[in-house]
Amino acid sequence: MKKILLTGFEPFGGETINPSWLAVSALHGQQMQGHSVVAAQLPTVFDASLRELKRLLRLHQPELVICVGQAGGRRALSLERVAINVNDAPIPDNAGATPIDTPVVHGAPAAYFTTLPIKAMLAALQQEKIRAEVSQTAGTFVCNHVFYGLMRALAKSRSLKLARGGFVHVPWLPEQGAPNMALDDMVRGISVAVRCALAVQEDRLMGAGATD
Numbered sequence: 001m002k003k004i005l006l007t008g009f010e011p012f013g014g015e016t017i018n019p020s021w022l023a024v025s026a027l028h029g030q031q032m033q034g035h036s037v038v039a040a041q042l043p044t045v046f047d048a049s050l051r052e053l054k055r056l057l058r059l060h061q062p063e064l065v066i067c068v069g070q071a072g073g074r075r076a077l078s079l080e081r082v083a084i085n086v087n088d089a090p091i092p093d094n095a096g097a098t099p100i101d102t103p104v105v106h107g108a109p110a111a112y113f114t115t116l117p118i119k120a121m122l123a124a125l126q127q128e129k130i131r132a133e134v135s136q137t138a139g140t141f142v143c144n145h146v147f148y149g150l151m152r153a154l155a156k157s158r159s160l161k162l163a164r165g166g167f168v169h170v171p172w173l174p175e176q177g178a179p180n181m182a183l184d185d186m187v188r189g190i191s192v193a194v195r196c197a198l199a200v201q202e203d204r205l206m207g208a209g210a211t212d
Contacts, residue, residue, distance in 0.1 A: 001036045004194060005062035007053065009069055009142070012044035012094050019173045020068040023186040032191075033198045035063065042067075044142050045095045046087060050104075050149040057153055057160060064197055065165035066116070067150055068190065069143035070172070075179035076131035077189045078169035079118040080138040083148035084111045088140035104148040112151035114166030117196065117203035124196040130189040131181065138167055168193060 006028075008021030021041050028039035040056050042049045057065070071078060085108055087099040118134055125132035138144040147167035154165050168190065172180045 001031070002034060003060045003062040004032065004035045004037045005056060005060055005065045006037060006039045006190070006194070007042050007056070007065075007067045007146075008039070009042050009044045009049075010094065012142075013091055015176065017173065017176070018044075018070050019170050019176075019183060019186060020070050022173075022183055023170060023190055024068050026183075026187045027191060027194075032195055035198065037194070038062070042146060043094060045093045046089070046097050046099055046142060046145055048095065049142055049146050053146060053149060054153055057157070061159060063163055064194065065150060065154070065163060066190070066194060066197070067146050067165070067167045069138075069146070069167065069169050071139070071143070071169035072172050072177065073179070074169060074171045075181070076133045076171065077125060077181075077186070077193070078133055078135035079116070079121055079193070080114060080135050080147060080167040080169065081118060082111050082113050082136065083138055083144055083151050083167065084140070085109065085148055086140050087145055090141060093142055104145050105152060108152060112148060112155065114151070115154065115164040116166035117200040118166065119203045120200040121193045121196045124192050125189055128188070128192050130185055130192065132189065135169065138169065143167065143169065164197065
């Protein structure tokens with residue numbers, strides 16, 4: 001069966017939970033439009049997160065990849081538009097690394113756009129009364145690091161040349177602070193986003209790819 005790969009992160013920054021992993025793990029094993037959902041956890045660590053993601057891509061050869069991360073302070077599901085080739089850590093990652101103004105990949109393009117139909121996904125989420133937005137920045141921490149690495153891997157891999165991918169940020173859970181979103185709404189929102197991405201091949205978004 002064709003695969004959908006969903007990834008979330010382990011807790012970081014002193015937290016004991018990460019809603020990104022709780023949300024995607026709730027969808028593991030489900031079937032959507034002839035595809036099987038595989039959920040996997042990434043370490044919140046520069047470099048190690050990309051090594052694990054690339055291993056998962058080789059293993060599962062997914063047709064659709066959505067990486068999900070936590071963004072405390074946001075109130076909606078954030079559909080990320082662009083990943084930038086910069087690591088600039090505001091806090092240490094889970095291995096204690098704090099890269100400042102370093103590239104994700106030396107000599108690579110400045111940015112990659114998502115290949116998900118984020119405008120259609122936004123409309124689908126809003127129709128289901130789930131708070132959602134298109135975001136212009138995934139930050140410069142491990143979330144953006146993974147987003148950039150994902151889009152570069154999809155652009156460069158012959159075996160994954162037809163696969164599409166992108167990144168979604170979720171808010172805190174109520175027990176983590178405010179603003180927040182209930183876990184059930186996150187799970188439902190990611191499910192809606194995945195089904196929309198499978199159904200919609202083209203979006204009103206300008207052409208995806210790399211930019212110098």
